[in-house]
Amino acid sequence: MTQKIKVAVAGAGGRMGREVVRMVLEDSELQLVAAIDRSSGDVDAASLIGKPNCGVIVKSDLAEALSENRPDVLVDFTNPKSAMPNTETAIYYGVRPVVGTTGFTPEQIVDLDKQCRAQGIGGLIAPNFSIGAILMMKFSAMAAKYFPHVEIIEYHGDQKLDAPSGTSIKTAEWISEARQELRQGNPQEEEVIEGARGGYYNGFRIHSVRLPGVFAQQEVIFGAFGQTLKIRHDSYDRAGYMPGVNTAIKRIMTTTGMVYGFEHFLD
Structure with a gap:
């Protein structure tokens, strides 16, 4: 035995x-x-x-x-x-x-x-033990080779202590391994309200949403001329x-x- x-x-x-x-x-x-x-x-x-x-x-x-x-x-x-x-x-x-x-x-x-x-x-x-979340990160790294313009939006409950989430940071690390650093947006861009553009990571932005009623979701948005690609994972329990x-x-x-x-x- x-x-x-x-x-x-x-x-x-x-x-x-x-x-x-x-x-x-x-x-x-x-x-x-x-x-x-x-x-x-x-x-x-x-x-x-x-x-x-x-x-x-x-x-x-x-x-x-x-x-x-x-x-x-x-x-x-x-x-x-x-x-x-x-x-x-x-x-x-x-x-x-x-x-x-x-x-x-x-x-x-x-x-x-x-x-x-x-x-x-x-x-x-492990920032995330969800197999679905791991696949979301893997697919995002694959997409970054072809869509270098990207932003991450992660959603958690309002009692979460850290921002951005460990999952979003891990996703950002994977994306950064698949693409060269690219500073996105208008070079003359100016935040009217500090932090409006989110946290800066390797040329792109991570946005952390904290609200009651939210469990754990993350969306990775890729943009190119005439199209966007969104990869999203939602946890409910x-x-x-x-x-x-x-x-x-x-x-x-x-x-x-x-x-x-x-x-x-x-x-």
């Missing part, structure tokens, strides 16, 4: 964290051994999703939970402020981090890669990310070093 992968979930009481807890409990190949959340209190992790108790009590201290339970993998959906120290703590204890929280700098990712390799383990930082998180948990067991982007785990 194959040994189960032992999983800890940071941010277990959050909206994404609860979905991860549900997914782990429902997969016979995975075993929930720890759940960490600062505001849930000492409750059974399964109670967070309305399931019968599973025997895993939510803890508030990550280091304590990891040292006591020795999971194989830590799944982190917390916030940009906590993500870096949480990831470093996981690596210190030899636990493979699978991180869906955005806000890491390129320098931090390089540093985390060194830490992972020193421990002989793998880790993943957090459960849509779970197949990707599940794949990442299983693939990270045979990976060394910090990987940036879930697309590396898609065959």
Whole structure:
């Protein structure tokens, strides 16, 4: 019988964290051994999703939970402020981090890669675990070879902490690899209201919309003489990310070093 992968979930009481807890409990190949959340209190992790108790009590201290339970993998959906120290703590204890929280700098990712390799383990930082979103980014990079004039509009709820989103930044990176930097628009363009043209990235713009009632959407718009091309992905439910998180948990067991982007785990 194959040994189960032992999983800890940071941010277990959050909206994404609860979905991860549900997914782990429902997969016979995975075993929930720890759940960490600062505001849930000492409750059974399964109670967070309305399931019968599973025997895993939510803890508030990550280091304590990891040292006591020795999971194989830590799944982190917390916030940009906590993500870096949480990831470093996981690596210190030899636990493979699978991180869906955005806000890491390129320098931090390089540093985390060194830490992972020193421990002989793998880790993943993924701006988006949705397979549809990965395809949207891939198709956008393909289109950029033929439509170099492009802008990105990303939509999220009004409580999202970072702007632009990690997915839009990752999309911009892929597009930039496929096209030369091209400063778009009128050379004499002037913003009457600061920021009206969005954030500048490699010659094009990223616009971040933050509104209540919005979940997660992104549209990449390409323009050429007499035509436009729009590539759009819409997410409607957090459960849509779970197949990707599940794949990442299983693939990270045979990976060394910090990987940036879930697309590396898609065959």
